[in-house]
Amino acid sequence: MDEKIAILSKYNFWNGNVPETGFPRHDYTDKIMDYLNTKLVKVLVGQRRVGKSYILRQIASQLISNGISPENIFYINKEFIEFDFMVTYKELEETVNVYKTYFKPKGKFYLFIDEIQMIKGWEHFVNSYSQNFTEPCEIFITGSNSEMLSGELATLLSGRYVKFEIFPFSYAEYLGITKKQKSRQSYMEYMETGALPELFMLPNEETKRNYVSAIKDTILLHDIIQRYNIKDAKLLEDVFIYLVNNASNLISVTNILNYFESKKRKTSYDTLSNYISYLQQSFLIHKVERFSIKGKEVLSGIYKYYINDLCFKNYLYPGFDYGVGYKLENLLFLELRRKGYMVYIGTFRDKEIDFVARKGDRIIYIQCCYMLIDEKVIAREYSPLETIKDNYDKYVVTMDEVNFSSKEGIEHIQAWNFSDIIN
Structure with a gap:
């Protein structure tokens, strides 16, 4: 032979x-x-x-x-x-x-x-x-x-x-491979682990952490450092860490530059911009632009970044303050992308809408937060959607056990049921 x-x-x-x-x-x-x-x-x-x-x-x-x-x-x-x-x-x-x-x-x-x-x-x-x-x-x-x-x-x-x-496992796939039932508890477990397929073949937290670390190192080395002849590998990794720990926040390259300058790290706007682009091209992160709902135009300068899989946060950098609401927002973004939506951060007058998602002729507006714990939080989350007077679907997605009734045409969705309404 x-x-x-x-x-x-x-x-x-x-x-x-x-x-x-x-x-x-x-x-x-x-x-x-x-x-x-x-x-x-x-x-x-x-x-x-x-x-x-x-x-x-x-x-x-x-x-x-x-x-x-x-x-x-x-x-x-x-x-x-x-x-x-x-x-x-x-x-x-x-x-x-x-x-x-x-x-x-x-x-x-x-x-x-x-x-x-x-x-x-x-x-x-x-x-x-x-x-x-x-x-x-x-x-x-x-x-x-x-x-x-x-x-x-x-x-x-x-x-x-x-x-x-191709994305990591969806929540539905997570339920399929773990044999768990759809619930708040299983969604929280999905949020607090990772969704890379081979993670589910590993026996304990330590082996999972080592696996995620090895993936991160391999991507940075083979897909970025060697491919683009990166001179400052430590800076590249630190940019990735910064984006992981600021996922779901509005930031600019200038914000990142100021952060590193405050740490006495020498770099430049162009270097940081290039490093972020390389991280995007390797699919480690996703950049989302802002969209003016009134002006119907994309706004530049300030963006949100989301991690391709929360395993990088959960296993590698868990010590940094990063609430459930931010992780929820990251998961909803990934699910919208899995379903084929183009996703933007919405702005309308002086308010921010977490997601404006478009697929074909369908447009949906989405606000998300951890829980609607009181009237003040309810007003804060519903108010941006109430100001938009068109007839497109509007949702508030949370981790509440109780399913709230519709308000001003805005529907409340429990996170573990989110995929059902965007198919």
Whole structure:
């Protein structure tokens, strides 16, 4: 057997081998399978360890269940050291040719490539294979950098790919993998842990903390420091820590610059702006712009940042003051993004609306807080929504055990039921 085939056989579905597919994530696989039998390249993007590889293998397994021969499915994961020989797109093509020569797949074959951005010039390979009408091939790829679809690839594949952003487990997926029931208690537990799939295979808090720390270090080193030739790695990590501990707060780059200057740390506005951009591109954080509801325009200068997974806060930096309300806001943002909404921070006159979310023709306004403990808090949370006189849906989302009745057309939603109203 060819040496490369022997290596590849460990990770493919050939000869009765069944690679691990993990917890089923139907919300993603169903959407991706809707694009099956098209020439569109299916691109899965997201932070490292959010489960992109599992989803690829779940799709491959589903194809086999639907009657596709395992030998017509070829899977490569560039993160595995066995594939270190595959540095450029030419070596990728040579490997695919070894596979085709050995198995001689009849009809269409399905190509799955994990972390393809680690292969130099990969876009040339994808462009060529996706447009080869003499040899049917359907391509699924993943990457851990949001910029992988910019520049040359965007030009080469303009209109010929479909992108899916993969997030950590949703609350519904958390319930599925833990076998818990929907309740305030289970939602609090979801909030106080993390939602990266492999966390649920670890036995205790210490191993989870070590795992999260290793992920953070890997992303900072491989996806940012090495990729962008970062000179001050400590500053990069400190910027990440600052954003983690100020998630859900309105901040500007100037705020961050002033903070580091107060700590006698030398840096510049441009350096901080670049570091924040790199953290965004690696999907560790998400920047949300403000939107003027009255002026119908995006406002620049001040933003909110949200963590891609609360595990970074819960396991790495728990000592900093960070209330339940801020964590709740972070979770609601992630759920809106999972459901495909564009999300903004709303401003109307002198008031702030936590979220203005848009998907297609639907617009919803959302306020969130920990609990509506008295009339003063109720007035504070409902007032911004009451000033908006249009007919779009308006919600206040909290962790209250009691479900409050509607007020001025504004509906109260318990956080653990939030996903039900944004589908």
